[in-house]
Amino acid sequence: MTYEPIVSVRGARRRYGLFEAVRGVDLDVRRGELLALLGTNGAGKTSLVELVEGLAPADAGEIRVLGHDPYRERARIVGGLGVMLQEAGFSSDLTTVETMRLWAGTLARPRPVEEVLDDLALTSRADVRVGSLSGGERRRLDLALAILGRPELLVLDEPTTGLDPESRRAVWRLVRGLLEDGVTVLLTTHYLEEAEELADRVAIMRAGRVVREGTVAEAVSAEPARIEFLPHDGPGAALTLATTDLPVLPGLVAADVERGRVRLRTTSLQEDLEVLLAWARERGLRLEELEARSASLEQAFLSLAQSADVDEEVAA
Numbered sequence: 001m002t003y004e005p006i007v008s009v010r011g012a013r014r015r016y017g018l019f020e021a022v023r024g025v026d027l028d029v030r031r032g033e034l035l036a037l038l039g040t041n042g043a044g045k046t047s048l049v050e051l052v053e054g055l056a057p058a059d060a061g062e063i064r065v066l067g068h069d070p071y072r073e074r075a076r077i078v079g080g081l082g083v084m085l086q087e088a089g090f091s092s093d094l095t096t097v098e099t100m101r102l103w104a105g106t107l108a109r110p111r112p113v114e115e116v117l118d119d120l121a122l123t124s125r126a127d128v129r130v131g132s133l134s135g136g137e138r139r140r141l142d143l144a145l146a147i148l149g150r151p152e153l154l155v156l157d158e159p160t161t162g163l164d165p166e167s168r169r170a171v172w173r174l175v176r177g178l179l180e181d182g183v184t185v186l187l188t189t190h191y192l193e194e195a196e197e198l199a200d201r202v203a204i205m206r207a208g209r210v211v212r213e214g215t216v217a218e219a220v221s222a223e224p225a226r227i228e229f230l231p232h233d234g235p236g237a238a239l240t241l242a243t244t245d246l247p248v249l250p251g252l253v254a255a256d257v258e259r260g261r262v263r264l265r266t267t268s269l270q271e272d273l274e275v276l277l278a279w280a281r282e283r284g285l286r287l288e289e290l291e292a293r294s295a296s297l298e299q300a301f302l303s304l305a306q307s308a309d310v311d312e313e314v315a316a
């Protein structure tokens with residue numbers, strides 16, 4: 001993978017009347033990667049993605065997609081761009097295969113319709129009218145239409161919303177296959193598991209800004225890790241410790257004891273675990289049900305979403 005950006009966003013702003021939904025975003029999507037754009041409802045993801053798709057002009061800043069301005073030079077990028085919107089507007093009277101053929105007719109180099117129907121497990125629904133498809137089937141048709149033109153850049157806005165777990169995994173397999181073929185993907189999702197499964201990098205938006213950006217590991221690295229255990233004395237009897245009984249832990253940011261279980265949050269997991277284990281050995285304690293784990297993407301996301309001063313954070 002090279003690091004050439006296929007999407008480059010610099011200082012992008014978008015306003016609806018007096019309300020600014022995108023407030024100075026810098027973002028790159030590198031060739032061949034999948035970047036997952038995350039954020040709470042109303043964070044500005046769709047508003048930003050529409051700028052990348054060239055559906056609206058930015059009020060300020062510069063956006064380049066496949067080397068062009070996606071709004072002013074839209075004709076130059078449409079051939080390389082596959083878009084899956086949250087709601088595609090096709091006639092519900094056409095059948096699935098008719099819709100696909102109609103769309104294929106507008107494309108320069110469409111893939112064979114039957115092959116794409118098969119990829120999306122829609123072959124058995126080919127002759128069903130779009131209006132009679134289930135929500136999940138319609139979502140898969142939206143994705144089929146987005147990949148029909150062999151796009152270099154695929155933009156997926158919440159592609160698996162409304163899909164059952166099996167269909168969601170089928171879409172993930174399909175997206176992984178596209179990535180292996182060198183397609184670049186910009187994805188928005190509310191499913192953090194989806195981002196963990198698929199994303200090379202994530203960008204987390206809040207209130208119109210990207211407040212964290214990097215690999216999943218980088219995005220969670222600022223988040224405290226957790227240590228939990230139930231202290232027992234040598235013969236195996238449970239002890240109820242106070243937090244003041246614990247050794248000094250250099251990375252400790254929070255500690256509590258609930259029904260004997262000690263719960264710690266730390267910014268230096270390995271060092272504090274070493275101190276705890278040495279302390280337990282010296283005192284002949286057993287740390288039953290010991291768990292030590294780094295923060296998950298979900299914990300990082302929730303603490304960013306809840307953080308009051310997050311607007312002051314500088315995106316990486």
Ligand SMILES: Nc1ncnc2c1ncn2[C@@H]1O[C@H](COP(=O)(O)OP(=O)(O)OP(=O)(O)O)[C@@H](O)[C@H]1O
Pocket residue numbers: 016019021039040041042043044045046047048
């Ligand atoms: N056409 C519009 N007119 C006025 N405000 C709008 C318009 N479209 C979006 N907004 C507002 O801009 C903000 C960002 O909306 P946007 O749809 O980009 O967020 P999002 O991150 O995609 O949210 P979701 O996860 O709910 O899809 C929201 O507060 C929304 O109400």
